[in-house]
Structures are given as structure tokens and as C-alpha cells.
Amino acid sequence: MKLLRTIRFDESDTRVFPAAAAPGEWAVPGTFVFADAEPDRLDRQEKQAFANGFLGLGSFGWSTLVTVATIEREEYDAVVADLAHHLQQAYGAPDFAAAEVAAREEIGYAAALSEHPVNTLLSLSRFIEGDAIREQFRVVQPPREKPHAKIWEIVPDA
Incomplete structure (x- = not known):
């Protein structure tokens, strides 16, 4: 199985997000x-x-980028349970069973986004369109190594 995992290349997330x-x-x-x-x-x-x-x-904080990673079934189920508890405590889900249904749906959605190769980076753009919140996901391509400039050339003696 695969799921999304947060990744941080620098400290910018600690400055731009509330957490x-x-x-x-x-x-x-x-x-x-x-x-x-x-x-x-x-x-x-x-x-x-x-x-x-x-x-x-884990923290219910935010990350700009995620990477696709493998997850074992037991850990997947534990993540669902943790999110269900959070939905019950922080968002007032009426009971654990209802919270678990919502958690499975949310994590299932994230798993569906993970159908890329392991280590693929993804970014997200979220915006309002009419009365709905829309999401767009993008695969982030790592920067290519730039070719070095040629600063000299060796030529044979004539």
C-alpha cells in the first residue's frame, strides 16, 4: 500500500503555516x-x-510538499484510528464509528493520490470556485542538474 508522507526541504513551513x-x-x-x-x-x-x-x-500541522511512500496495513489502520479520534475530539464527530467512516474516506482519498511511484513529490493548490472548494495536485519535478559551462578547451599541439 502507498500513502502520502510530509517532507520538508527547508524551514519555510515553520514560518508560513500556523503550525x-x-x-x-x-x-x-x-x-x-x-x-x-x-x-x-x-x-x-x-x-x-x-x-x-x-x-x-501526527501533529495536525501543515506541509507544502508530500512524497509517496509505502505503508504497511497495520500502520494504515492505526493512522485511520488516529484521524478518527481527532475528528471526534476536534470536529465533534458524534461517535467513533462515524468518525472512522470519515477518516477512512479521507485517508482513502490520500491513498488514491499515491498511485505514483514511491518518492514522487506532490504539491497542492486549493481555491474557491463558486460555492465549492477545489483542489489541484501537481507532481513536482526535481530540478535537473544544469550542465557546466565550458570555460576552456584542450586542443592538441599542431
């Missing part, structure tokens, strides 16, 4: 966090999380 996910946390898009939010009323860091953040499932 940054730690590197290596399992992650979901986390759009449910903004289901009842009014984007115009979000502060600068919350707007950044809305626009570009994946939700880490």
Missing part, C-alpha cells in the same frame, strides 16, 4: 479543515494552509 507538520508524518489533503471556514476571515498563515497545505496526521 508546521514534522517531516515524515503521514498526510492527507485536509480540505475538511476548511469546510466551514470563510476564506476572507482567515489570517495570513491560515490562508497559506488553505491555499497550499497538506495536513500531517
Whole structure:
């Protein structure tokens, strides 16, 4: 099985989001966090999380990038249970069974996004379109190594 995992190349997430996910946390898009939010009323860091953040499932902080990683079934089930508890405690799910259904749906969605090769990097753009929140996911290509400039040439003696 595969799932999304947070990754951090620099410290920018710690400055742009209200809370940054730690590197290596399992992650979901986390759009449910903004289901009842009014984007115009979000502060600068919350707007950044809305626009570009994946939700880490350890800290419930945000990450700009995720990578596709393998996950064992037991750990997958534990992540579902952890998210279900969070949905019950932080979002008022009526009971654990209802929270677990929602958690399985959210994590299943993240798993569907993980159908790329392991170590593929993904980014997210989230925006309002009409009355709906829309998401766009993009595969991030690592920068190619630039060829070195030729500064001299060896020519044989004539």
C-alpha cells in the first residue's frame, strides 16, 4: 500500500503555516479543515494552509510538499484510528464509528493520490470556485542538474 508522507526541504513551513507538520508524518489533503471556514476571515498563515497545505496526521500541522511512500496495513489502520479520534475530539464527530467512516474516506482519498511511484513529490493548490472548494495536485519535478559551462578547451599541439 502507498500513502502520502510530509517532507520538508527547508524551514519555510515553520514560518508560513500556523503550525508546521514534522517531516515524515503521514498526510492527507485536509480540505475538511476548511469546510466551514470563510476564506476572507482567515489570517495570513491560515490562508497559506488553505491555499497550499497538506495536513500531517501526527501533529495536525501543515506541509507544502508530500512524497509517496509505502505503508504497511497495520500502520494504515492505526493512522485511520488516529484521524478518527481527532475528528471526534476536534470536529465533534458524534461517535467513533462515524468518525472512522470519515477518516477512512479521507485517508482513502490520500491513498488514491499515491498511485505514483514511491518518492514522487506532490504539491497542492486549493481555491474557491463558486460555492465549492477545489483542489489541484501537481507532481513536482526535481530540478535537473544544469550542465557546466565550458570555460576552456584542450586542443592538441599542431
